[in-house]
Amino acid sequence: MAALQIKEAFCCMNLDSIRKCCLSFPGATEGLQWGDDLLFRVGNKIFASVPLSGVPQTLTLKSSPHRCAELLEIDGITRAAYVGRYDFITLARLDLLPDAEMKALIAESYENVRSKLPAKVREALKLPRPSQNRARTGHPRKESRKRA
Numbered sequence: 001m002a003a004l005q006i007k008e009a010f011c012c013m014n015l016d017s018i019r020k021c022c023l024s025f026p027g028a029t030e031g032l033q034w035g036d037d038l039l040f041r042v043g044n045k046i047f048a049s050v051p052l053s054g055v056p057q058t059l060t061l062k063s064s065p066h067r068c069a070e071l072l073e074i075d076g077i078t079r080a081a082y083v084g085r086y087d088f089i090t091l092a093r094l095d096l097l098p099d100a101e102m103k104a105l106i107a108e109s110y111e112n113v114r115s116k117l118p119a120k121v122r123e124a125l126k127l128p129r130p131s132q133n134r135a136r137t138g139h140p141r142k143e144s145r146k147r148a
Contacts, residue, residue, distance in 0.1 A: 013094050013102045015050060015057060021103055022048050025110045027125035043121040047113040048106060059091045059102075061109035071105075 015038075022028055022040035029041050032052075040048040049060040060080045063071060068087040071077045076096045080088035091097065097105070114127060 013099055015052075015094070017099075018048070018050060018059060018094065018102075018106070021106050022110070025107075025114075027114070027127050028110065042110060042114050042127075043117040043125055045113045045117065047109045056093045059094060060088055061091070061105055062112045063087045063089050063105075063109065064112055067108065 019030065019038070019040075023030060025042065027042045028047075031039055031041070033039050036052040038050045038052055039046050047062050050057055060083075065087050068079075068089060071089050072079065074096075076092040078090050078092070079085075080090045091102075094102075114122070117125075117127070
């Protein structure tokens, strides 16, 4: 019985459950782009992507710089092609992490993108303001160099 519970907690995420999770967020939309990539967006900004033709299917998500470094240490998680420099990661399989962790990563990805939306876009979508007590997730600003 315990082995069944562990397996259920670990292997439940599939395309339908990812779709359901992504669309549960306020203002989230889905659409196909680049042929067969199922994209999930908020305010027209991508927070999750699943290529439909790949076997095994992969999941690409937005991460914070600090969290990205942590996640890249896990086997099966790599920087996403083309957008990895913006802290997007790709999970090589949908069953790579337990269900709860996958849902938490999707929620984190949504929040990372939503919090960067302009105020006008958030207001148009009737999204709440990003919480003010949350630590900034962006890159530290470079200090300007003065010429001697």
